[in-house]
Amino acid sequence: MSRFVHDVHMRWSDMDAYRHVNNTAYLTYLEQARVAMFFHRFESFSSGTVISRHEIRYLRPVVYHPDPLRIEVWVDRIRGASFDVHYEVLDHGVVAAQASTQCVTVDFAADRPRRLTDEERDVLRGFADDLPSGPGTG
Template structure:
């Protein structure tokens, strides 16, 4: 098992008045990687997933350039009705940010969290972190 890697293009409009990528753009970068990780490649999460929490540590500023950022993602913890996704956002091989997202599987028809299925657990386990990209 190894980290999931997704290349995320920056947009010129991601920069703010201080001439670096605005902190709010990182949520979109994480979302793009998470969607590619689960929904673009697996159908097991169609039952519903919501975001309960985000945490982001900004380690260095990033200035727009045409090369994409590298987002490495892995599953840190699996619980009964949720899981934690960890990320490292890299700019030219240097970690620019570290983040986590707490995801909760959700039953929208009954408006409440639902337990992870065996299929979902198998998918999540495939994204463990062995420390190498």
């Protein structure tokens, strides 16, 4: 399966005093792409997910411009109650950042992690990518 691609528009307010997009804005960009990916094929996981870890490697600064950033997203390391989402953030075709997010499936009524369902595993496998890249891969 090829990577899921989502375009994210920067906001002028994402810039910091050093005249590049602030590192905190990237978490919002990643969230927008991750949510778009899941809603692309599946309305939601049966009880939801929480984020247990983020890792971002900044490779080059991004300066605001009106063109969207391209976020490529894929999934790997599907385990009993968690999975990893990986991202590449491209600015005019050049990788500006690589990131990963560990997601944990949760039963909110019981307030504890829960096992992925077979349907959820199938959805996640559909977002797999064989290209090694990003923090925590390889």
